[in-house]
Amino acid sequence: MSGGRKLNSEERILWGKVAKSTRAFKERWTDLAAFEAEEEAHAAEVEKSKPALPREVAEPVTEQSRTAKKPAGYHYPLEKPTKKKLAKGRLAIEARLDLHGLFQGEAHDLLLDFIYRAHERGLRHVLVITGKGSSMGSEGALRRAVPLWFSKAEFRFLISSYEWAARHHGGEGALYVRLARTERTER
Structure with missing residues (x-):
């Protein structure tokens, strides 16, 4: 995206959904690749800005927790x-x-x-x-x-x-x- 104003986070999310639901023209692949790279950079930036959880709150991910079923009574x-x-x-x-x-x-x-x-x-x-x-x-x-x-x-x-x-x-x-x-x- 060259020139113009920057998208806010809600507009980025909406644009990302629209972009994923369409097919680009062959000559526009470079623009699409640039947009995806910008989106990945923005996502990494947002991830870095999140505060880290204290050690006593964060639980390690184990194989058992990955395969655990939904709680009883969940539909x-x-x-x-x-x-x-x-x-x-x-x-x-x-x-x-x-x-x-x-x-x-x-x-x-x-x-x-x-x-x-x-x-x-x-x-x-x-x-x-x-x-x-x-x-x-x-x-x-x-x-x-x-x-x-x-x-x-x-x-x-x-x-x-x-x-x-x-x-x-x-x-x-x-x-x-x-x-x-x-x-x-x-x-």
């Missing part, structure tokens, strides 16, 4: 292609549960029963509608609680992943839930 997010297909209707939502207006105790029992029955029937994708909450400036109680319930032991083996739904399915007041495969549907 991976739904894959982007799967979420897009669900949002566009190309992948069927096989069942829905609306928890609007229920107390947490009722909602928990109903949700557990619904997820268990859907899992037993071999369903893969369901929609759980929690609602967004009616209080001004606060999230709904069920909207906060349902993702926490999914990490508990009674739900853990039933659910593979979950993600907030697309806007027309309820947005952040609903969840797409991918159920774990049952033994008879595994390949």
Whole structure:
């Protein structure tokens, strides 16, 4: 980049994403190489400016820590292609549960029963509608609680992943839930 103003860090990040998603003309390879070299130098400069952690806080990286699994109860997010297909209707939502207006105790029992029955029937994708909450400036109680319930032991083996739904399915007041495969549907 010759002349003009320098990019700030946010603009550099955005430009880097754009640059990686395009192909350069053959005669522009030198400009691209210069840009990449400048980006690497900037990244090294930023890395140097970070304060070092005290020795007692930094933990050595061992082979065991690299291969350690996610903590129990952790669900991976739904894959982007799967979420897009669900949002566009190309992948069927096989069942829905609306928890609007229920107390947490009722909602928990109903949700557990619904997820268990859907899992037993071999369903893969369901929609759980929690609602967004009616209080001004606060999230709904069920909207906060349902993702926490999914990490508990009674739900853990039933659910593979979950993600907030697309806007027309309820947005952040609903969840797409991918159920774990049952033994008879595994390949």
